[in-house]
Amino acid sequence: MISSGRTLYLALTVLLLSWTSLSLVLEHRTPGSPGQTLDFSEYGDHLARRADPSLAGYMGVFFLGADPYLYFYLSNGNDPISFKALNKGSPIAKPTKGTGGVRDPTVIQGGGNEAGKKWYIIGTDLNIGKTTWDASQRTGSKGIFVWESTDLINWVNERLVTVEDSTAGQYLVYWASKFYPTSDSKHTGNPSNIRIRSAYTSDFKTFTAPQTYINKSPTNIIDLTILPLNGSDGKSFLRFMKDETKKTVFVEVSTTGLFGTWTRPGGDSAFIQSGVEGPAAYLDNQVPGKVHLLLDFYGGDGYRPYESTNPASNSGWTASSTTAFPANLRHGSVMPVNQTLYSALKTRWG
Numbered sequence: 213m214i215s216s217g218r219t220l221y222l223a224l225t226v227l228l229l230s231w232t233s234l235s236l237v238l239e240h241r242t243p244g245s246p247g248q249t250l251d252f253s254e255y256g257d258h259l260a261r262r263a264d265p266s267l268a269g270y271m272g273v274f275f276l277g278a279d280p281y282l283y284f285y286l287s288n289g290n291d292p293i294s295f296k297a298l299n300k301g302s303p304i305a306k307p308t309k310g311t312g313g314v315r316d317p318t319v320i321q322g323g324g325n326e327a328g329k330k331w332y333i334i335g336t337d338l339n340i341g342k343t344t345w346d347a348s349q350r351t352g353s354k355g356i357f358v359w360e361s362t363d364l365i366n367w368v369n370e371r372l373v374t375v376e377d378s379t380a381g382q383y384l385v386y387w388a389s390k391f392y393p394t395s396d397s398k399h400t401g402n403p404s405n406i407r408i409r410s411a412y413t414s415d416f417k418t419f420t421a422p423q424t425y426i427n428k429s430p431t432n433i434i435d436l437t438i439l440p441l442n443g444s445d446g447k448s449f450l451r452f453m454k455d456e457t458k459k460t461v462f463v464e465v466s467t468t469g470l471f472g473t474w475t476r477p478g479g480d481s482a483f484i485q486s487g488v489e490g491p492a493a494y495l496d497n498q499v500p501g502k503v504h505l506l507l508d509f510y511g512g513d514g515y516r517p518y519e520s521t522n523p524a525s526n527s528g529w530t531a532s533s534t535t536a537f538p539a540n541l542r543h544g545s546v547m548p549v550n551q552t553l554y555s556a557l558k559t560r561w562g
Contacts, residue, residue, distance in 0.1 A: 263496070263497065263498050263499060263500040264497060264548070266550050266551075267290070267497040267548045267549065267550055268289075268290060268497075268549065268550055268551040268554040268555075269286065269287040269288075269289060269290050269291075269497075269548075269549055269554040270286075270287040270290075270292055270295070270494070270497070270546050270547065270548055270549065271284065271285070271286055271287075271319065271364065271546070271547050271548075271549050271553070271554075271557060272284070272285040272286075272287075272295055272541075272544055272545070272546045272547075273285075273317045273318070273319040273333060273544050273545055273547075274317065274515075274541045274542060274543070274544030274545075275314065275315050275316070275317060275335075275542050275543065275544065276540055276541065276542060277514070277540055277542055278340075278341060279303065280307075280312075280313030280314055280315050280338065280339050280340070280341075281303035281304075281305065281306045281307070281313070281314065282303055282304045282305040282306075282314060282317055282333065282335075282359075282367075283297065283298075283299075283301075283303055283304065283541075283544075284297075284298040284299060284304045284557070284561065285297055285298060285538065285541070286298055286554070286557050286558060286561075288536060290497050290498055291536065292494070292496055292497065292504050292517075292546075293504065293517040293519075293532045293533060293534075293536065293537050294535075294536035294537065295536070295537060295538055296538075297538065298557060298558075298560075298561035298562065299561040299562075300561075300562065304367065304561070305359065305367055305370070307337070307357055307370065308370060309337075309357070309370065309371070309372040310337040310353055310355060310357065310372045311337050311338055311339040311342055311343070311353060312339050312342070313337070313338055313339025313340070313341070313342070314335035314336065314337065314338075314357045315335060315336045315338050315340075315542070315543060316335055316336045316435075316490065316543040316544070317333050317334065317335040317543075317544055317545065318333065318334050318335070318544075318545040319331060319332070319333050319545050319547050320332055320334075320383075320545075320547065321547065323382050323383070324382060329362060330360060330361070330362055331360070331361045331362075331364055332358060332359070332360050332361075332416060333357075333358070333359045333360075333361075333367065334356055334357065334358055334385065334416065335356065335357045336353075336356065336357070336387070337352075337353035337355050337356065337357055337372060338352060338353060349390060349403075350392075350399040350400070350403075351398075351399055353372075354374050355372045355373055355374045356372070356373055356385070356387075357370065357371070357372055358370070358371050358372075358373055358416040358417075360416070363553075363556060364549070364553055364556065364557060365556060365557070365560045371416075371417070373416060373417060373419070382412070382413070382414045383412065383413050383414070383416070384410055384411075384412055384438075384470070385410065385411055385412070385413060385419065386408055386409065386410040386411075386425055386436055386438075387408070387409055387410075388406050388407070388408055388409070388433065388434040388435070388436070389406065389407065389408075389409045390403040390404055390405070390406045390407075390432075391403060391404040392404075404429070405427075405428075405429045405430050405431060405432050405433075406432040406433060406434055406456060407424055407425075407426060407427040407428070407429070407433060408424070408425045408426035408427075408433055408434075408436050408453070409422045409423065409424055409425060410422065410423055410424075410425040411423070426453070430457075431455055431456075431457050431458075432455070432456035432457045433453050433454070433455065433456065434453070434454050434456045434489070435452075435453060435454040435461075435489050435490050435491060435543070436451060436452070436453045437451070437452050437453075437491050437492060437493055437545075438450070438451045438452075438470070439451070439452070439493040439494070439495070439503065439523075442495070446469075447466070447467055447468055447469045447472065448465075448466065448467050449465075449466050449469075449470060450463055450464070450465055450493065450503075450523055450524065451463070451464050451466070451474065452484075452491035452493055452505065453491070454488075454489045454490070454491070455483070456489075458483075458486070459486055459487055459488075459489075460483035460484075460485065460486045460487075460488075461483060461484050461485055461488050461489065461491050461507055462476060462482060462483040462484055462526050463476075463477065463484060463523070463524070463525070463526055464476050464477075465477060465524045476526070477524060477525050477526050477527075478525070478526045478527055482526035482527065483526055484505070484507070484518070484526050484529050485507050485518070485529070487509060487510075487511060488507040488508055488509055488510070489507075489508050489510050489543075490506075490507070490508035490510075490515075490542065490543035490544075491505055491506065491507055491508075492505070492506040492515070492543070492544060492545050492546060493505045493506075493523075494545075494546045494547070494548070495548075496519075497548050499521075501521050502519060502520070502521050503519065503520055503521075503523035504517055504518070504519050504532070504546075505517070505518045505519070505520070505523075505529065506518075506541075506544075506546070508541075508542055508543055513539045513540060514539060514540045514541045514542050515537075515541040515542065515544075516531065516532075516534055516537070517531075517532035517533075517534065517537055518530065518531055518532060519532045
């Protein structure tokens, strides 16, 4: 048996589901056709749309190494790998609850009636300066930080939420956990492998009961991020994750939905890069089919950008130029913004 207590290990991310995809997720939980192929050409425009003239740039939210606070970055124009720090490099917000530190922040736009009217930042409650990695994995927080905004400028309603209660869902929140035997109430013994857990929420206040989403026992899996691919059916996704056992990041592909059949291009040993973690993926605003991937060289200078026009591959990624990419950025996320939001961010924080 496993205990109900668990640790939010290292990374937490959130995926906005459209109401169409939400229905898909709730109804299609069985494996897809065994004839699935990784040739996306037969799926038309799944990879062909993000080039959008209404998008003027990119907003990034990160934490910086030993500084577990919210730092905002804004792209230099519509360049996906050129960013500058906002607020003169000072944090936009510091947590006042929990451990007093937030890591692995994710910024997303609200869905449904909130689309274009509300945004959320979600992050892991962890200040490693006040604890140790061993302690944080054994008895760390079971909660997540949430901030919300109606303009990307003013972030309010900071809260620390335990992902346990039951409700309907519009957002899929996922994190990495390890488990201990019920007899080991103090978590001093040997845990299970690390697997990805998930829950749904519609308001980031109450959540469905957590379920195991990815379990590759005995391999330890952390730092999951999912990238929806544009298409009419809402079934095509890429998901990037870290093999914590081998210290590699790899990608898997599904054309049958979030809970369909996932395939690892190149086989079980294929990977994008070793010695990295915290993958953060985002579509290019201007080049159809192009995906950018940030990989955290945790033993070095943090995030470095990679890119691919064949993202459904573990071998098709190349290192991007780092000339205008900031050093020492740690786990975070990047979101496209239109000209109004881009200008507002630039005006407010310079």
